[in-house]
Amino acid sequence: MMFFIGNAFAEWLAAKTGRPISSLRVSVGRDPRLSSPLMAASLAAGLAAAGAGVARFGPCTTPAMFMSCILPGHENDGAVMITASHLPVNRNGAKFCTGEGGLEKKDITQLLTRAAELAEEAGQRPSDRHTDAAFVITAALQASRSLVSYVDFLPEYAAYLRELMKRSIAHPTNPDAPLTGFKIVVDPGNGGGAFIADQVLGPLGADVSGSINLEPDGSFPNHMPNPEDKQAVAATRAAVLDSNADLGIMLDTDVDRSGVVDRNGNGINRNRYIALMSAITLRENPGETIVTDSCTSNGLAAFIRGLGGKHFRYKKGYKNIINKGQELNAAGVPCPLMMETSGHGAMRENYFLDDGAYGALKIVIEMVRRRLEGQGDIADLLQELREPAEAMEIRVAIQASDVRAEGERVTAAFKQWVDAGCGGASHWKLEDENYEGWRVKVLEGDGKEGWLLLRPSLHDPDIVLNVESEQAGGMKAILQHLLEFFKEHPEFQVCTAKVEDYVYT
Numbered sequence: 001m002m003f004f005i006g007n008a009f010a011e012w013l014a015a016k017t018g019r020p021i022s023s024l025r026v027s028v029g030r031d032p033r034l035s036s037p038l039m040a041a042s043l044a045a046g047l048a049a050a051g052a053g054v055a056r057f058g059p060c061t062t063p064a065m066f067m068s069c070i071l072p073g074h075e076n077d078g079a080v081m082i083t084a085s086h087l088p089v090n091r092n093g094a095k096f097c098t099g100e101g102g103l104e105k106k107d108i109t110q111l112l113t114r115a116a117e118l119a120e121e122a123g124q125r126p127s128d129r130h131t132d133a134a135f136v137i138t139a140a141l142q143a144s145r146s147l148v149s150y151v152d153f154l155p156e157y158a159a160y161l162r163e164l165m166k167r168s169i170a171h172p173t174n175p176d177a178p179l180t181g182f183k184i185v186v187d188p189g190n191g192g193g194a195f196i197a198d199q200v201l202g203p204l205g206a207d208v209s210g211s212i213n214l215e216p217d218g219s220f221p222n223h224m225p226n227p228e229d230k231q232a233v234a235a236t237r238a239a240v241l242d243s244n245a246d247l248g249i250m251l252d253t254d255v256d257r258s259g260v261v262d263r264n265g266n267g268i269n270r271n272r273y274i275a276l277m278s279a280i281t282l283r284e285n286p287g288e289t290i291v292t293d294s295c296t297s298n299g300l301a302a303f304i305r306g307l308g309g310k311h312f313r314y315k316k317g318y319k320n321i322i323n324k325g326q327e328l329n330a331a332g333v334p335c336p337l338m339m340e341t342s343g344h345g346a347m348r349e350n351y352f353l354d355d356g357a358y359g360a361l362k363i364v365i366e367m368v369r370r371r372l373e374g375q376g377d378i379a380d381l382l383q384e385l386r387e388p389a390e391a392m393e394i395r396v397a398i399q400a401s402d403v404r405a406e407g408e409r410v411t412a413a414f415k416q417w418v419d420a421g422c423g424g425a426s427h428w429k430l431e432d433e434n435y436e437g438w439r440v441k442v443l444e445g446d447g448k449e450g451w452l453l454l455r456p457s458l459h460d461p462d463i464v465l466n467v468e469s470e471q472a473g474g475m476k477a478i479l480q481h482l483l484e485f486f487k488e489h490p491e492f493q494v495c496t497a498k499v500e501d502y503v504y505t
């Protein structure tokens, strides 16, 4: 199917740019996942068979693919990254972008519909892998080989990042090696991010010798490359403490997400990472608005307000928050940072690009700035952040055939129950703004505040329930009361069973 998606992307780009396919050039990169090279080859063959020029990159990262549409000397018309990110290998897919950013959902739908049509015209069934493989090999042999070139792009991208770091730090005495004297651990989790240690931080003077899991290995033998993953945090923490490092950086497979570990081994991911990025961003852009996803903590909202910023708690999905940030900026509401608890984050100053490397490098820059100005560690920036005492996410697989409709039914019933007074719990109050599912504040006394959010998952056939409490034992109390709602709805028996599991075991 990738072959026809390549065909369709060439057509789509020609329509978008108003130029003939023969004048287009598209870069194709991939992560180290075992199935990625083959998928990238099929996609490249499809682009070339349609007549587009193809720049094939080896293992690469998603933000780098975008930069291959921007950096002078490259300026490709489009780019495609083949990756499953941290998901299981059967979820491998293609991320498309142009120099304007990632494609929208409607563009992807159009692309896939066209790819299916092209497959059918060619007598191929998308589900028949063997026929497809034979077809792809034949078509690839027929496509002009002169259209495809192999490009070693990462070194150029790394050079761009190094220049950006030097400019931003503007070190008074050591401008070319401004990280001299810093020890930084990078843990790309055997994904695509090792170059951040070898080609960016190391050449700028940092001691990166404590870095771990640098070898790209799509079987991810050590832990999942995922900054939210407990094992990833534990591995980076151990490496930071072992090597007495100033900072640890955790990256996901295709480096569009990140998190850090401070020099005392404390993981800074999820709300803490957004808080840290907000502190840096609001110092540079006072009073502006930070957009986050719907699962961010009450403490984070208070923290952003405490820094004089505004908080817009929107939906899950990095593309959703980026689009919202762009929309707000266009409407005259300045918004420099859009970030998800997953570690996805985009900045206005960085092309609104979903970019884990940029976020982590911003923190390195801040660390150097603070040392130059005689301030403390970056972790000091989080002193005012109120943390939840307990937090959890429960995901319940939807059994119904129409997953979307069932998701809507559960959330609509929940809203009705909330409107009717939450089963008599006057300390449960619907949040003022809700953009997906329904989030309810739970006033826990002594100024403490928990919350719960019930929403359908963005991509999976799941109902997702997030709960946080600012007091020990508070989460169980919230779930126990929520059972009242589920018990009124025997049709949602699977949800009831799952919540009961948490409450009673």
Ligand SMILES: O=P(O)(O)OC[C@H]1O[C@H](O)[C@H](O)[C@@H](O)[C@@H]1O
Pocket (backbone or CB within 6 Å): 316, 317, 318, 319, 340, 342, 344, 456, 457, 458, 459, 460, 464
């Ligand atoms: O709705 P969920 O199942 O929690 O998934 C939400 C997540 O979906 C994808 O992984 C997106 O890349 C993330 O930006 C988003 O946070």
